[in-house]
Amino acid sequence: MKLKEQELAGRLKKGETPCVVLLFGAEQGRIARQAQALSLWALGGDADADFDAESFQAGELKDDDAISRFSSSLRALPFLAPRRLVRLKEAHTLPAAAREELKLYLKDPADSTLLLITAGELEAKNAVRKTVEGMDAGWAAPFYPLEGAAFTQWIEQTLRASGFAPERDALELLTELLTGDTRAAEPELEKLKNYVGEPGPVLVSDVAAVVSNASLHSGFELVAQLVAGNAPAALNTMARLWEHDAEPIPLLGLIAARIRRIAIAQTLLAEGAQPKSIAGKLRIFWKEQDAFFAQCRQLSPRLLAAALEQCLEADKGLKGMDGRPPEQVMESLVMALASLFGARGRPQSGSGSSRRG
Template sequence: MKLTGKTIDRFLAKPDPQVMAVLVYGVDAGLVRERANQLVRQAAGSLDDPFRVAALSGKILREDPARLADEAMAMSLTGGRRAVRIEDADDDVAPILKSYLAGAASGPATDSLIVLEAEELPARSALRKLCEGADQAAALPCYRDEGAGLSGLIREKLQQEGLAIAPEALSYLAARLGGDRAVTVSELEKLALYMGGTGKTVALADVEAAVGDSAAHALDDLVYALSDRDTAGVERGLARSLGEGTAPISLLRAAARHFLRLQWALGKADQGGIEGAMRSLRPPVFFKYEDRFKGAARRWSPAGIATALERLLATEQLCKRSGSPAETLCRRVFLEIASLKPGR
């Protein structure tokens, strides 16, 4: 079963009882975790009940494929439905899950729910194709919050705290949040705590005071220094972001998002100029960075942007697969990109 759009919300609110396995995947790790938590709670009533929740990983299943069936077919000693959570699932898990689903269809009845968590999977992924095509499984993608969806999420979370938000403050937040749902929610909770009560309107000054020194702000400074080709600024930005505990892969993805936005704006500039293209970006470029964005659009050629994106993607893959320190790889590629000659 392939879930999209509004069917995702309906499924999360009331999962199909015929579905035995749900693949939750996507680039937004925070949203993947949030939705997986929701599914596990609905099935088992808790995230950490040792009798009703089993935690596995792709690595465990590769070493012992039978663990999936053992855990899914086990009965809870305290009664109730069980959930089997599989973190870091990948295509190696696909044949194991396929075998389990085939056996479960003709074997003893079980109502255990298998929840698989994975990073972004391409359409050709064996695990994704299995869960999209099987009647007993579902594939639930998790895209980054952006545009109107991100603005709506910000308003919703603040309304739950009894707060309204001014337009310029909303624009500021939308330009900084959305890359990871967990980070977004954490920053909004911090902002609500800073406001100190209900019935207030969040102003730009409030957001700058509560969120201005956040990791998201540090990322903005870093990626703009990168597209400015400011090597000293890149060094400072890396030191700050890594010092605050931001994962190297998060830095690589933030830089890739920035260059993708530049690439999109350059592609649209022929129709209405760079300023018109910038107005169409979602989320929009925050006003304090507009001049730097325009400068980067003039400074970078399509070929140069493509080179930067290729190097960022290759480095992310290296960080995941090699034994080299991720921070070292991240620092190296950022300085390489900042040193690229115009037009390269």
């Protein structure tokens, strides 16, 4: 059956016992935490994972022997735990033969086993997803990246759980610098807590000193250079980012998020909303608001749509679909966006702007 992320814990508390749980989506951080909670529930406090738990990488189930071991594990009885736990990781990479074997098992799953399947993004027509969603004893829950206020709330809750109280501007800056993937954000929040030291207030200066330098150093500068069409400066900034071990996916997220926010702000402005209200709604860091609304005036919806298409292609490249190294994918994106945005100020061929009469 289809469930929301928030429904999983409640159903377990009610005593419901699924035979199969599928957790899938782009938000791997929350998937990992939910998988850990389900594993503890399945095994109980006194279980020995060496006897009652087994884990398989979907992409490795390529030959008959590997598929047979997987099938046997699913049908084995628990030794000490209330039920046996079998993990199937990265199910989006499952080979065809193993997928058919899994579909057969899902028709008659073992009551004494919890098959916990985790995966990246799965289309609605994916065979495993469709099968689990149609099972009474199967739960399928998607995990989407947190955006906007939801991501800000997660950041605040994560910090406050350890006794740290971020000020408003610090939260806004964290939301801008980090991405909706909590797995990528958690290490940066740990660095921030270590920098601040004792639990207490977290200032915007703390965030600027730690997170921006550690993860997305000069990220705002890069976006501004791209929007200005300044390719040489943007490439120099990219070089500094690599020197500071910036991760390509969060960096792409920062660029795409900025473009999406500009597009949303343009729509709201056209509907008569005031800039102050828009800045609050989109959680634009106050020091960035003048530059942000200047970009809203400079860029056309057509350019923004084309820029988001470029970001989508880069996302595919970072997932290995074109075989290029991540740094090359991002540098190509920088060149493409700088060229795209830079072209807005150049006269079009045949536009009548030539000096020749």
